[in-house]
Amino acid sequence: MSPRPRNHGARDRILAAAVRRIASEGIDGVRIARIAMDAGVSTSLVHYHFDSRDALLAEALEYSYARAGDVRIADRDLDGATHAERLQSMIEQCLPSSESLRQDWVLWVELWLRAVRHPELRPVAEELYARLHAWFADEIAAGVNSHEFERCDPQEVTDRVLALLDGFGVRNLIGDSTISLDRARRSVASALARDLGLGERLVSRTRASKARSASTAQATGS
Amino acid sequence: MSPRPRNHGARDRILAAAVRRIASEGIDGVRIARIAMDAGVSTSLVHYHFDSRDALLAEALEYSYARAGDVRIADRDLDGATHAERLQSMIEQCLPSSESLRQDWVLWVELWLRAVRHPELRPVAEELYARLHAWFADEIAAGVNSHEFERCDPQEVTDRVLALLDGFGVRNLIGDSTISLDRARRSVASALARDLGLGERLVSRTRASKARSASTAQATGS
DNA sequence: ATATAGACTGATCACAAAGTCAGGATCGAG
DNA sequence: CTCGATCCTGACTTTGTGATCAGTCTATAT
Numbered sequence: 001m002s003p004r005p006r007n008h009g010a011r012d013r014i015l016a017a018a019v020r021r022i023a024s025e026g027i028d029g030v031r032i033a034r035i036a037m038d039a040g041v042s043t044s045l046v047h048y049h050f051d052s053r054d055a056l057l058a059e060a061l062e063y064s065y066a067r068a069g070d071v072r073i074a075d076r077d078l079d080g081a082t083h084a085e086r087l088q089s090m091i092e093q094c095l096p097s098s099e100s101l102r103q104d105w106v107l108w109v110e111l112w113l114r115a116v117r118h119p120e121l122r123p124v125a126e127e128l129y130a131r132l133h134a135w136f137a138d139e140i141a142a143g144v145n146s147h148e149f150e151r152c153d154p155q156e157v158t159d160r161v162l163a164l165l166d167g168f169g170v171r172n173l174i175g176d177s178t179i180s181l182d183r184a185r186r187s188v189a190s191a192l193a194r195d196l197g198l199g200e201r202l203v204s205r206t207r208a209s210k211a212r213s214a215s216t217a218q219a220t221g222s
Numbered sequence: 223m224s225p226r227p228r229n230h231g232a233r234d235r236i237l238a239a240a241v242r243r244i245a246s247e248g249i250d251g252v253r254i255a256r257i258a259m260d261a262g263v264s265t266s267l268v269h270y271h272f273d274s275r276d277a278l279l280a281e282a283l284e285y286s287y288a289r290a291g292d293v294r295i296a297d298r299d300l301d302g303a304t305h306a307e308r309l310q311s312m313i314e315q316c317l318p319s320s321e322s323l324r325q326d327w328v329l330w331v332e333l334w335l336r337a338v339r340h341p342e343l344r345p346v347a348e349e350l351y352a353r354l355h356a357w358f359a360d361e362i363a364a365g366v367n368s369h370e371f372e373r374c375d376p377q378e379v380t381d382r383v384l385a386l387l388d389g390f391g392v393r394n395l396i397g398d399s400t401i402s403l404d405r406a407r408r409s410v411a412s413a414l415a416r417d418l419g420l421g422e423r424l425v426s427r428t429r430a431s432k433a434r435s436a437s438t439a440q441a442t443g444s
Numbered sequence: 445a446t447a448t449a450g451a452c453t454g455a456t457c458a459c460a461a462a463g464t465c466a467g468g469a470t471c472g473a474g
Numbered sequence: 475c476t477c478g479a480t481c482c483t484g485a486c487t488t489t490g491t492g493a494t495c496a497g498t499c500t501a502t503a504t
Binding site: 024025026028029106109110112113115116117119122125126129133156159160162163164165166167168170171173174175176177178179183187191194 | 246247248250251328331332334335337338339341344347348351355378381382384385386387388389390392393395396397398399400401405409413416
Binding site for chain 3: 498
């Protein structure tokens, strides 16, 4: 047997550093010298592991999007929760409510911008939205089935929720002082609540903050 | 009198070319050589008129945002219209529904991304949102006053509409096949209609398409 | 022991693109 | 006419950065 590739982890460190740098400086602003520095290696090693700068960045983004697209929780605190409580927690995880979520958001916007100009990226974006869509629509449909929610079209409602999340999320992301995180949360939740026939509140005040802290705790970690 | 600066229009042509190039290639992708080519001048002239690449791009963006932020219509066809009809037309003009609106949208997203990393740009973004907000909120408040709409909080409703517009707009902009322009239009309009107590439709079918064609006609021109 | 493949580096190349500079062309004022 | 300011250009310099390459080091297999 010929010696197998044994990686001392440098490759992964480079990828991780790349993701961080992309988030902080933008795809176009990233310099491989910085990535190498962050990863504690020489620039040559970066070129050794990746064919080109573009290849590195593409893989880094792919990695990050895959992670972000993975359903974000198997949140133990929500095991016995109602569908409304789960939805509340999902909303929380789709807003830039923690440092790591903000980072995901920036890469997200970066993807939007590039998808406009590079049609080959559109499937990537669509796939991400499709997963988010399924995540919400399934939960809503389940709630309708179990008569927790009023009859409604889960597809329509989901699209509206995703749009609200994007709209409020972006404004909060860019630091618009009129859209606090809490305002975004409440607006999205109350709009959703009305669509589901729950009146003005998705969940009661105390339960809402419980769901929130449960999900932010796990979003912040890692 | 000392000789006045006599500009043969080159400076403006450079700015216009810059805006076009930024929209098509992105702020980071813009090369002054290309801008110069488009404007039919030498690169040296670009440097003659603008201190630096950054200064040129900043001025170009400022120019474009100012134009886009200007209230977009004094739409004669809507002079005798109801507030609902006006709102329908405003929605149309806040979605990427024409080539020039798509261009504005791209620059808009570009601004979001940079505002995240350059706090000095945030006031620019906030100002743009403030104008949009006022535009919608005034119209809604007027409709409430005249009892065309149900009593509601125009600020809240406006923020929700702007979020929906951003959310649906972005997805349409990146070519997401599940969010057609028409779907975006109808979703935003129906959500707004419900907020205003008008049931499911903001305006009747025929009047809606009339308002749409009126506003796209003027959005496409120029 | 030594041959081999993978992991890694320092030095260097190549190139694109921003920015500079010296000077030419044009126009208005005196 | 001619002086000076404005407008404009081609050639050049500079710099940042992606990529290459020759070679070292280490671990493992035989």
